[in-house]
Amino acid sequence: KAGVTQTPRYLIKTRGQQVTLSCSPISGHRSVSWYQQTPGQGLQFLFEYFSETQRNKGNFPGRFSGRQFSNSRSEMNVSTLELGDSALYLCASSAGLAGGGDTQYFGPGTRLTVL
């Protein structure tokens, strides 16, 4: 089975711009979660999508949004970029089982640099 893929791998943007990141989960997985990772904050949960619906949401401002398509691929959008948005953005794929035991498998990440 192919793993989780993310595109692009690297992005450089300037403040005020917007960006869209893409994630393709493992075949058969219906849940996609997004995380922001920075040296100071560790892995911060952004949101989770399951069957095209946002099922969970972290504590990020509304500039961060996402969606999921019928084939389970997901996109994350960040509008009005700020310098502090520079981070590694990871997506994680899982079967979407409720009640624990739902192992998340991570993609390689998109390294976003905001200048």
Place this chain on the structure above:
Amino acid sequence: GQNIDQPTEMTATEGAIVQINCTYQTSGFNGLFWYQQHAGEAPTFLSYNVLDGLEEKGRFSSFLSRSKGYSYLLLKELQMKDSASYLCAAAYNFNKFYFGSGTKLNVKP
């Protein structure tokens, strides 16, 4: 969010044993995951515990005590390639996941 606590950094010698502890809040808890992350790479899944006790997988073992809100990852016969960050993640009701900040393990010769 839930507080997931683990030490920031540890150092151990090649061939030795190291234990990385993790504590979490027990309310709504469903299971505990450990991930390994090498610098510049994505986290990779190591282990999952849902019941109390020890799960062994080769050189790596993970322990869980649900009543105490405590887990540890035990790495035996340390190798240089084990130098990485180890992330503890707790799963809660409604598929909520919370990660600790990670423990950076330095293995020295």
